[in-house]
Amino acid sequence: MTTSSVPVSTLANETISKLKRCKSMKEFHQIHAHMIKTNLVNHTLTISKLIALCSLSALPNSLSYASSVFRRIENPNYFIFYALTKGSCDYGDPLGSITYYVDMVSCLNELDKIAFSLPSVLKACSKLRAFKEGTQFFGQILKTQLWFDPFVSNSVVRMFLELGEIEFARRVFDKMPERDLISWNSMITGYLRVGEVELASQLFEEMPERDLVSFNTMIDGYGKCGRCELAEEVFRMMNEKDVVSWTSMISAYVINHHSSKALDLFREMLSLGVKPDVPAIVSVLAAIADLGFVEEGKWVHDYISLSKINLNSGFIASALIDMYSKCGFIENAYDVFRRVSHGQKNGDWNSMISSLAIHGLGQEALEVFLEMERMNIKPDEITFLGLFSAFSHGGLVDEGQFYFEIMQEKYNIAPKLQHYGCLIDLLARAGNLVDALKVIQHMPIEADVLAWKAILSASTKLGNVVIGEKAALRAIELNPNDSSSYVMLSNIYAKAGKWDDVAKVRLMMKQRGVRKIPGxxxxxxxxxxxxxxxxxxxxxxxxxxxxxxxxxxxxxxxxxxxxxxxxxxxxxxxxxxxxxxxxxxxxxxxxxxxxxxxxxxxxxxxxxxxxxxxxxxxxxxxxxxxxxxxxxxxxxxxxxxxxxxxxxxxxxx
Structure with a gap:
């Protein structure tokens, strides 16, 4: 049977089935060519599927290809517009998303179908920080029945929250004809994101009903806002918990430096038969790293192996490397690093370089960096922070200055405050206080308290009262509640036998209510x-x-x-x-x-x-x-x- 004798419906079904299995642009091209030969390009359903599946595939150049096919269609339907609007928003062309939506509104007059594209176009406004355009779309929605669709009105609330317009979002929320759980949860998330804990709590109490998302949102938000006790209160009142609940509470403990509690909760989670997800494992490894309990870390590592959890999942390998290194077992960290397949991800490389840095293994950190370059894995800002820290702890001044230039010239990474801080620390530790001060004088951004404390720490060690005093006063000015700056200034005076000045520093601390942290x-x-x-x-x-x-x-x-x-x-x-x-x-x-x-x-x-x-x-x-x-x-x-x-x-x- 020739292709021409096959019924169009059968041919279309076969083609659509092949389109759904496409995994590369080459396959899309081949099927499109076949559609042209069989005249399926004029079959509405098939051409719609081609454009939709192509634009939503996230493959390289898929959006531009879908757009080129779209331009050859005389009467595109709402499904094509929807796919292009969503695909453009999700995969890097939010302005194109708005353009397609405007074209759709001018071509079609079916409000119920247009509604499906509104969340994408409103999300595109968020990505573009387009507040004015977002309010215009909101104005159009208010004039239609779409305002009574929770799917649409919730998208409006989320848009204003993403734009940082929290008060505007609340006004929309209060005027909504119908509020569902999504509406309440979105508003609570928005409040917590900007640190409005009391308003979030008030809204949480007012909710007519709550679901797991509501409770988990509060736990996560409280934890990130530093209100761990409130997160724990919500967690304990829950009758039903899912893995996200446990993970959120463990993360809250870790963020707020309650590492022992995080570890205890992880054990409780396992004892109740709740299988931890990757974020929970990463969080508990961070807690163990903070505590320095390597035996607990080995136990979690064994659990990962016995559960057949892939080390390349999420940030597990990086977390294991970090845990072992912070527990003092750099050999184990290096073993994990060598066992994982790195691909083009630089997270594991960054963890390994930073781990070698805190162990003072500057030359070894450089060797890992050079291996990273040989594998054509592009270093990022964090890579260089780890590398500069390694140079600083190892006293590798020439290497540090050389790679500070390489970062800018070869990789086009502009130094940030932390990079300058590492360079200042490198020079100061090596005794080059004058050069370190020159960096502060010539850097394009104002030095922070850490940079001045690096100068101060080196001055204390070298006994340089003049530079140390200058650095201390600047550090105290930037952070008057940091006891370490006062202590180092007092130590400089004490080493020089200037006991009257020591007494003045201690009096200053007492008057300001600053207490020395005991060893x-x-x-x-x-x-x-x-x-x-x-x-x-x-x-x-x-x-x-x-x-x-x-x-x-x-x-x-x-x-x-x-x-x-x-x-x-x-x-x-x-x-x-x-x-x-x-x-x-x-x-x-x-x-x-x-x-x-x-x-x-x-x-x-x-x-x-x-x-x-x-x-x-x-x-x-x-x-x-x-x-x-x-x-x-x-x-x-x-x-x-x-x-x-x-x-x-x-x-x-």
Whole structure:
């Protein structure tokens, strides 16, 4: 049977079936050519399907091809217009979406059919930030029966919310002829997005009925607005929870630095038989990374493997890399990195580079970056932030300056404030304070508090009172509630013996209600977290043992040449008293506890909330050699791996 003898309806059905299976533009071209030969281009249903499926396919050049076919049709129907309006909005041509809609209105006069395209054109107005045009479309809607269609009126509310016109959206919401759950949930989401927690809460209480979306929206919004206690209240009042409910609450805990609660909730979720989704796993890995509990991280990693969850799903691989590195196990992080297929995604590469950075492995981070380039994976702003951080921690000044230029010249990435901050930190750490100040003077944007604190921190280490004082005063001006700037300024004065100025800084802090953050170190032994505050232990019951162990360590280390660095005690006290104060640094107490309560040769992992001081650094180096222990300390900025009497940072931090 020849093609010409096949009934048109049969031929059309076969062609439409083939169109639905198209996975490339080449296949669309071939079927279109066949349609031309068989005159199916004049068959309304078939040509409509070609344009619709092509424009909604998200394939490269599919929209332009669909548009070229559309221009050859004399009387396009509403379905063709709908597909082109939606496809243009969803795949990068919002202006084209509006144009097609205007053409449709001028060609057709069927309001019920036009209504299907309105959400897309209103969404296009949001993307274009076209408030004026959006209000014009709204005006047209008000003049017709379309205003009484919740599908349309809800789209109007969402448009104004996306445009940031929260009051306008509320006025539309209040005047809606009919409000459904979508209307209420959209309005609540809008309020929470701009931080209007009280208004969102009020609307939530007024809802005539609620669904899971309503509760989940409140949990997510409260968490992102820093109101974790309200998120928890909503979560606990729910009679029915889905995986999104659990994920939203876990995420709320992580965002608000309640990492232990996030981990506990994840365990509760599993015990109730709720299978976590990818975002839940990513969030709980972030919580574990914050806590530094590698055994918990390994347990989650095992769960991922046993559940046959693809490491390439979402950000799981990146989260695992980040978790292992922040727990001090950079080798495990690198192993995960090598096991995943990267494709053209740069997320995993960025995580690996940043992980190597906080471990002070600058050269290794550069090697990963060069491998990334060889694979033609284009680095982004985050890639360079990680790379510059690696150079800074590794003291690779020449490399940092070179790649700062490469970022701009080769990749056309304009430096942002964070990039300048990394360059300033790199130069300052290396002792090039004058060059660091020149960067601040010549950068096109005003330096933030982090940039000035980088100058201040380096000045403190170098004992440069003049530059340090200037940096401190500027940092305090930018953030008067940040205690670290006052403390570093006080330390500079103390090192210079300017005790009157030290007293003035402390008085300033007292008058402004700024409190110094005490040094705190934690260590996990037998699955339990033990914390120590500078000058006193936080967990009672073993203080005398810890203090005795520290005295033993000091005596033993002095035989190996250890001399306490009394310059690290920045108080105006007698020399004998300074030695006693050094012994009460939190990381020394955590180390002593670890030596008492772990078996000989077992590695010790300590997490500290502030930067490790020079005396503790020298002390732990000696302990690692004399007692044959691998000791890993995660401080505020980076990791120190102590082994055989040396540190991975090579005394540069």
């Amino acid at each position: 705190c170190s934690s260590i996990v032994v037998d699955g339990k977290v033990h914390q120590f505050l500078v000058a006193r232990e936080m967990d009672a019951g073993y203080g005398s043992n810890v203090h005795s162990k520290i005295e033993e360590l000091v005596s033993r280390l002095k035989l190996e040449g250890y001399e306490p660095d009394l310059s690290q005690v920045l108080l105006d006290v007698e020399q004998n008293g300074k030695g006693s104060l050094l012994n009460l640094h939190s990381e020394k107490m955590a180390l002593a506890f670890g030596l008492i309560n772990t078996s000989n040769g077992a590695p010790i992992h300590i997490v500290k909330n502030l930067r490790i001081c020079c005396d503790c650094h020298a002390f732990i180096k000696l302990v690692s050699g004399v007692y044959n222990r691998k000791i890993v300390v995660r401080d505020q900025n980076r990791f120190h791996h102590f082994q055989n009497g040396s540190c991975s940072c090579r005394d540069y931090w």
